[in-house]
Amino acid sequence: MNPSPLPAPLPAPPACTAEPSHWDQRYRDRADGWELGRPAPPLELFLRTHPLAPRTPGTVLVPGCGRGHEAALLEALGFRVIGLDFSGEALDAARGLHGPDRPGLRWLQADLFDRPALEAAGLAAGRLTGIVEHTCFCAIDPGRRDDYIATACRLLAPGGWLLGLFWCHGTPGGPPWGSDPQTVAAQLGRAGLVAEIWEPASGSVAQRQDEWLGLWRRPVATAAGAGTPTMLKPLADRLRTWGFSWEGLRDNRHGEWWVVGQMVLIAAHALPPTPPPSALGIHWPLALRLLGGLIFLTGLGVGGQGALNLGASLTPLPEPIPGAPLVTEGAYARCRHPLYQALLICSLGVAIALGSLLHLGLLLALATLLRLKARREERRLCLLHPGYAEAMASTPAIVPFVPGLDWRVCSDPA
Numbered sequence: 001m002n003p004s005p006l007p008a009p010l011p012a013p014p015a016c017t018a019e020p021s022h023w024d025q026r027y028r029d030r031a032d033g034w035e036l037g038r039p040a041p042p043l044e045l046f047l048r049t050h051p052l053a054p055r056t057p058g059t060v061l062v063p064g065c066g067r068g069h070e071a072a073l074l075e076a077l078g079f080r081v082i083g084l085d086f087s088g089e090a091l092d093a094a095r096g097l098h099g100p101d102r103p104g105l106r107w108l109q110a111d112l113f114d115r116p117a118l119e120a121a122g123l124a125a126g127r128l129t130g131i132v133e134h135t136c137f138c139a140i141d142p143g144r145r146d147d148y149i150a151t152a153c154r155l156l157a158p159g160g161w162l163l164g165l166f167w168c169h170g171t172p173g174g175p176p177w178g179s180d181p182q183t184v185a186a187q188l189g190r191a192g193l194v195a196e197i198w199e200p201a202s203g204s205v206a207q208r209q210d211e212w213l214g215l216w217r218r219p220v221a222t223a224a225g226a227g228t229p230t231m232l233k234p235l236a237d238r239l240r241t242w243g244f245s246w247e248g249l250r251d252n253r254h255g256e257w258w259v260v261g262q263m264v265l266i267a268a269h270a271l272p273p274t275p276p277p278s279a280l281g282i283h284w285p286l287a288l289r290l291l292g293g294l295i296f297l298t299g300l301g302v303g304g305q306g307a308l309n310l311g312a313s314l315t316p317l318p319e320p321i322p323g324a325p326l327v328t329e330g331a332y333a334r335c336r337h338p339l340y341q342a343l344l345i346c347s348l349g350v351a352i353a354l355g356s357l358l359h360l361g362l363l364l365a366l367a368t369l370l371r372l373k374a375r376r377e378e379r380r381l382c383l384l385h386p387g388y389a390e391a392m393a394s395t396p397a398i399v400p401f402v403p404g405l406d407w408r409v410c411s412d413p414a
């Protein structure tokens with residue numbers, strides 16, 4: 001009799017990462033490949049040196065804190081910190097390394113998704129100033145990420161922040177489960193969080209070169225549900241999506257001052273012709289008036305096409321919308337900044353139609369401002385989209401072959 005064939009090996013059981021026992025075992029076995037033995041360098045660098053880094057005072061949660069390096073760093077920086085983890089092994093190690101509970105640092109053993117347990121521990125809605133994420137988001141099942149984000153939004157006070165280092169690797173399987181920057185940004189944005197920073201991290205350890213660092217905020221008005229008249233709410237929401245904030249108007253964090261300058265120059269086009277051609281003894285020909293009008297309309301057309309092509313990536317700020325795709329088609333295949341080109345065409349049309357030296361000056365001022373604004377925008381685009389450098393080499397910037405407006409024909413206009 002032939003022996004019956006050996007049964008095929010059973011597939012490995014899925015990692016039960018929703019169970020604290022899974023993590024306890026990994027800590028006991030020292031199967032803790034994520035352990036850096038120190039706070040993640042990009043987070044530490046950011047918190048210690050970045051001008052936009054959140055400032056004390058405030059109560060900050062570190063979910064899935066593990067051995068507590070980030071929690072201890074935050075306490076040393078002056079925050080009141082809660083290091084939360086559902087693994088008792090992790091928290092025992094954290095206490096051993098950083099000391100027991102004290103006024104500035106508390107270790108909390110609880111499941112991040114267990115709302116009653118969090119509330120019983122004093123973590124009710126709106127209690128936190130900030131949350132610092134490091135390798136918890138990639139450790140939980142990807143199907144629970146929206147839950148993670150909803151929990152973060154619930155716990156944050158209006159105006160509260162989420163500072164996170166997200167490991168956007170593309171390797172299948174997990175933990176650590178990967179992602180990509182667009183998806184993470186879209187998930188956080190859908191939950192109503194607004195990005196102040198979303199960029200490739202600097203200073204990552206060698207084995208984690210795909211980390212992205214983000215500072216996201218729960219908006220004050222939306223969270224409070226008050227403060228903005230209903231009629232203006234869509235406008236306020238749109239401005240927030242673009243990245244505008246009162247803080248930005250004060251410190252230019254997303255290039256707000258460029259937009260203000262641009263608006264002032266555009267508005268100045270409504271001034272009367274100065275000096276009027278008649279004051280110089282010139283009767284401004286009808287043909288030039290008509291030509292100027294035609295050029296102006298052409299500018300509107302170019303702008304309309306550019307805005308349509310850009311779609312959801314459209315923002316007046318020189319800071320790209322976090323997670324927005326790079327557009328290189330339609331008007332963007334002809335030039336990299338068709339909206340700036342459109343503004344200059346319109347401005348030229350007005351100057352010709354009015355025969356005004358003032359408007360000629362406004363055209364030159366607008367060209368200078370847009371050139372500098374585009375350069376700032378491109379520095380960010382190069383950082384966020386590796387393919388952008390290629391577009392810069394092949395596609396003119398604002399106006400083809402015009403020195404200063406097409407940086408392929410002059411060395412460095414910035």
Ligand SMILES: C[S@@+](CC[C@H](N)C(=O)[O-])C[C@H]1O[C@@H](n2cnc3c(N)ncnc32)[C@H](O)[C@@H]1O
Binds near residue numbers: 085111
């Ligand atoms: C990959 S480890 C990272 C630990 C720490 N953040 C670090 O970078 O060293 C993930 C941690 O999240 C914890 N964790 C996973 N799911 C959790 C949950 N639902 N609630 C609380 N902690 C959780 C695990 O126990 C583990 O300590």
